[in-house]
Amino acid sequence: MDFIAEHIPIYGDLHKNVIKYLINDQDLIDCLAIDNWIVGSSLFVYTFAQEKKKKQLPVKDLLEVVCFLLLNIYSVIDGNSVVYNVDETDTPATYIGTISNSTNLKDLAGKDDFGNLKYTFLGTDSQILSLFKIDERTSRLETKGILDRESVCEFTKICSLSLDIAVQSTRTSFFLKIPVKINVNDLNDNAPVFDKPNITLSLSEASLVGTKVTIDGARDRDTSDTYSLQTYQVSPANTPFSIEFEKKLDGTSIVRLKVEKTLDRETKSSYQLEIVAKDGGSPPQSGTLFANIIITDVNDNPPNFEKPQYDITVKEDVNISSVIGTIKAVDLDEGDNGRVTYRLSSHQSDTILNLFSIDHLTGELRVSKKLSYAPGKKYQIIIEASDTADQPLTSQTRVIVVVEDVGNSAPVIVVNLLSGSNVAHITEYANKGTAVAHIAVHDDDTGDNGNVYCTMMSDYFELMLLGNKEYNVVVKQKLDREQIPNHRVSISCQDNGKPPFNVSSEFNIEIDDENDSPPKFSSIQYTETIFEGNKKGDVIVQVFAIDSDQGKNAEIYYFLDNEGSKIFSVDSTTGVVRAGIELDREQTPTITTKIFAIDQGTPSMTGTADIVVKILDLNDNSPKFEKEVFPMEVFENKESGIEIGQLFAQDLDEGDNAKIVFNLPKGTPIDLPFLVLPHGQITTNKVLDRETQPSYGFYVIAYDLGYPPRTSTASVVVTVKDMNDHRPEIKGPNYANNTFSISQSSKAGRIITTVVAYDKDKDENSDLVFSILNTAAYFSIDPKSGAIFLEKDIDVSPGTTFSLEIEVSDKGVYPQKSFMTLTVVIGTGEQTAASNTTNMVIVIVLVSLTIVASTIIIAVIIFLRRVDRNAKATKSKSDYYSGGHVIDPSVTVFSLPDDSILCSDKKKKKEVSFSIDDDQDHIDALQLPSKTNHPFDKMFVDKDKRQGDDSHSIGSTSDSGRGNSDDETSRSPHSTGNRTQHKGKQGKHSGNSDSLFSPRKISHSQPLLYSPSKMNEQHGSRQLKYHTDNPRNIFHFDQQENGPVIDCVTSFDQKWNMCSLCYDLYEELNTYYSVVGLPQIDVLYTEQKNNGELS
Template identity: 25%
Template sequence: MSLTTDDADLLSAPVHFYITDGDPHARFEIVTSGANSGELFVLNALDRETVPSYDLTVTATDGSLVATTRLHLDVLDANDNPPVCEEEEYAVTLSEAAPPHHVLTVRAHDLDDSRNGRLRYYLTGGGADDFAIDPALGHVRVSGSLDREARPVYRLTAHVQDRGRAEWECTSVLTVTLEDVNDCAPSFVLPVLSLTVPEDTAVGTILGRLDVRDDDLGLSAELEYSLVEEDDDDARLLLDPRTGVLTLGRPLDREQQAMFNISVRATDGGTPQLSSTATVILLVQDVNDNAPEFTKTLYHATALENTTVGTEVLKLLATSRDSGVNAEISYSIIGGNEHNMFQINPKTGIVSVMSELDFERAGEYMVTVEARDGGIPPLSNHATVNVTVLDCNDNAPVFGQEVYSAVIREDVATGERLLQVHAADLDSGANARVRYAVTGGDQHSQFAMDTDSGYLYVATQLDREMVSSYSLEVTATDGGDPSLSSSAQINVHVSDANDNPPVFSETEYSAVVQADILSEELLPFSPQEDKPPGHPLLLFSVTDADEDPNAGPFTFEVAEGNGGNWFVITAGGQLRTAAKFDHRLRNSYKLLVRVYDNGDDVRFSETWVDVKIIEEPQYPPVLIPLHVSIQSYQDSFPGAVVGRVHASDQDPYDRLQFGLVAGQAGLERLFELDPDDGSLVTLAGIDAGLYRLNVSVTDGKFTSHTAVTVDVSEITDQMRSC
């Protein structure tokens, strides 16, 4: 704050300022800032809550004259005081039935002025949601429903917080104790109490006690017990009104009534009184005082003599008026079953066959059955079972043979009778009447059987080439109900009839007049024109679907094209020359060759053969030298085709033959040469080294030679690792 003075003197001394009154504690000072001015400073800390304002007297002097003035200063508030709670703890008692209302006011203050002294109130602690506090005034009120049984005492904390500085707060403890009101009805621990009592229990016997809880206090928790309705059932029980003890009031009989349903009530002593009800179920437990009783004293049953062992004959039923173990019935046969023909299931009472029945041996049985309960001591009763055994179809037809055999030609006429089967049945009447049928092995229905006589007939045309034999299953079935049957096997062998002609392997053949003079092979021959008669040309391959003797041996002939008897066919089917040929006179022949089978009803087929007559070879074959390199690992070459010698011939029909020239120092044991295509095979076990072979090729007239070298080198493990 600045202070200034005016001085009428022209030559005035500097002015000095002094606080001469109103600042007993030296809170302020004035510092001269000019010839006639000064600045007011706060010298020490101010406290508005202690001195809210100052009235200062300021004196100014130039050394000779003095002037004074008054200054009024108001100290403005700063938020420098925390809230202060006036009570550390509040205690109040409320009824648990109290409605929402004011409970108390939390008192607190703040020395700061109204702006900096504003406070905020809030509650914490278990159950704080059941109460509300005015955030500005601190009024606490009930906000929800209270329940003493759930929370009898609340211990809450009331927080008073400076709104300007949230970290400044004080707290007070609020203890609210709830007073009880009768708001809880008695509660049965078991809404349904089940008591099991033997039917011979004495009157006055304590059966049990009702277990009831009441969460209220005092008179509100004092209980009185009673029966809801005093009817006949209720009279079975006596209920102590103070203790809730139940005792038997009347004798029990489970066979008359096995269960009682009784309602009981518990009432408290509060105002108003509250009550609740429960159900007591009295289960009467059986004692063994009733013997089992069969539904009949005499049972009748029938069983076929072929009844399977284990088959049920009838089911007995015995019941007991008792219950539980006393009503558990077990059955047993105690008489009339000396041969153990029947058995009875001890639990179900089912009587079943134990051994095979035979009407011829025994037609009727009288069996005594006992029913015994599980009581102690057990009680029992008896019944008689009359079982009548009925005769039945228990013998299947039996064939005179297990396997029958027949042989028949494939061209037999349909309807032809093959054989007769017969089966005998030890039964009589309809049970012994046998009927026959083919039941297997005849997929195409080629056979039929007379159902009464057992004769087997041919039904459709047979074909041995399709099926040469049949294994038929024939079944004999009797007239019983259910019917019985047995089976036998008929093996039918179809013998051959000459119904198929022989067939050439090719529809046409061809040969040329050129031959290998070094060979007499039988596949396609090529005779030269100057060959002597009898030179082989080719060999016919013939098949016949029939079997011998309707197939081979075959007979061949040249049916056409052999007017001059130039060719002949041997019995083995080899076509040979029968004359010398001159291609300048005739260079081709077309022959029709026929082959006949050996059957009684002879059948044949035909094929054409084209024979060309050519002159003898004019040019020698030409060979290409061959060099082969082989690398053998550890001297263990396994053997393989390593190369092929190639040759050519200008004669178009020449057939070349390759070979190793003999006398080559045992090389035949190491090498092989295919005579037809010139493939060179090195055999296993050949050693490393250089081998020189002399190879020849011939067209039947000219022979040529060439050298073949084979270089075998060894590979070792050391060489492989490099």
């Protein structure tokens, strides 16, 4: 009997002479099951034809034959299945193969119909079909997306995916199902990973060799024999431990740390191990666990599940929290070592962990979220059972959950965040259309129940349709993190079922910062104040800047500009600005600098602000006078209260510290004829008389209004300018009745007498001109000296008289004049001539009386002078020469020239001071043969000779106002000793007496005192007292009523070598005495031995 097998459509037509037996799929399944074939189903109906005979086989026998033949026929078909091998890949559209090239379709379909074939997938396993795509015309088979072996074949060693491809002609009835197997080859794309990088274990030192401690091993998602976890190593190698392990279903492994040697805690209390897990790659990938083994002073049975695998079927509408099964494990240990707890393995998909939960004590498996049906979809759950020992042992089992469909199910939204984390991230620089997330919607229902559309409401994001039930969430408009840092996006999806199911899903989108905002200071200008004289490090101000960016882009550091960093310092993180130096307001009252805030972004951005520091004043500067000495001038006789000058001083401080008030210092004599006004004006407070005092020197003080106030001093020298307020005073000649006689034999050219006059004014106002007003043929007068000459010989008879009208005039602008009349009597010989005996007698009597009176007066003066001198000897020592006593309570300071002028044999510079006691009337009694009185007057009235005279200034090094030294006391002009008189040397004064008192600059270390004139109570006369720093040149000059008395004391380097000062005075006075017809005077000196010197 011959059988013919052919592929025909289901319920094909009967053919002539052929008996066809229709065997449905169930029969085929049963037949195959009898022969232990794999369970499967076919979309084809296999028909077997038997040739028509007289006798047909019984049906039972026929089925047995069919089953036998089917076995062979199916093997042929399976042998014609297409098998492809492909590596797992992360590249979509990876080519797998072309079906038409891998089969003999051209022979089966025929050449004419081969080009009209259409290729489509058959089956309902959407998970597998979602991985691949086929070209309907070319039969090119490709991957649709990423093909990750570990995702599609989790926990399996061999990954083989089966699918059926329908081949159908578009013109004929040709149809063929081609089974395709795709073997996904594993790549070593996952390294072993430990759950924790570090563990700490405690192990009793009594642990026996061979004791094992279980630790959580590494997991390798690669599950193929080649690339899965292969070995463990422990280092260092010299530890008393080794590693044993066994793989588990979920890719993890049970690792046991085995004790290889006896442990001794006292020898070593801990071990630090590196446990390295390696896979089978070349080179292998590895993961490392750092174990800290603490040896202290054991659980050898893991829990055992009742079943190696649990199969559970549940309807998709099962309620949440419903118990769908109970898992049971038994641990043969006791106590905590035998108490079992349950948990879901953490090394499985989040879907499993979210959909299911297990009671850790009872093992009840519950549904945590609503389940959805999918054809052929199964849930594989790995459940762990652990004991509660200190070192727990763990076992695993597999639970297969099959969900049964009960009707329309809700769509499921699957959100894939492209940032790879639980929160979507996108830069604020992202352009419009940039994708943020991928949305896939799954609805396993059919028809309208499976048609789903999605919407999203957002101002900044929108959905972009990619294909059936797939979307991308893309940027809709420009983003700004500083305005809105994160967005909450909600997606709603609804099917078209009745009633429709609506589901939604939300996720956060965080806008990643870009460094697009510079730091901004809290103020564009910080203005602060600080007192000058601060300490280095004092806080000036704290600046603060904010950056609306975040992270590194908002980390701010502060720094100053180059100039500012020389003066200040800034804390780069806190913004505290401190003084780097001591500040001085007078140098820089205000300091402006820039401070910068820079963020740490790339590239960085900078903010800028100004710091203005105003230095507050401290009273650290004293007023400073414009000059050390203020020379001023004022005319005598001016009314009181006139301003004579202005003081100028400057204080570098400010405010009250710089306001200056002028005054006279304490101790200034109350009779000073000047006032110092607060603003520095100097005025007179009485009428001045130059002839009484030609100049004044005094201190002024300037003080500021700070607290405490600061002061400085200067000196003022006021020169009283002369007014022509005195007439010339005619002092001589002194004849009775202004009558004198000359010899008849007198010859022309002879000086018969000299008119002596004195003017208390100075300069032109004291420059005198002599003239004879009436005409006199016999007489003339020298206009300068006042000497009256005979113009011609006398040729008149004795007794003739001439009356001469003498005029003495000064040279002032408005000259002052004085007059006198001299009567000249012509006598015989050297006798006074008279025209008659009566006149002669009168003249003789007058002359005699004059001589007698003069002699008496001179004798009285000399007697009184000597008495006075002796009386003053003791007083002089205490008042003028005793150490530590003031010479006189009021002194005007002047300076004398060097010894080279005063004493020709002395080179050392001298300082001289003098005091003026008594009033001005003494000058009236002094008659010298000079139109400007006598040489001492130059010291007081000659302005030109006094220019630059600093003798009134502060701190003269002269002896004015101080106690005399011992040396001075020992050389007092009144010291006791032998006194003798020696005739003074006659001769003419050879030098200019004015030069004796040339002004010199002196120091300012001692107070300046003003000395008004005082009356000498004993004599009613004026005294001039001169002395130097040491008593080498000292003289006293008394102008008394009856003539001068000079007491000169000097020192000698050699005996009889008189100092020129005393000698000049002596000579000058003798000249005067010769003019007035008085006897010549002797020099009175004191011979005193002191330190070998003779004075």
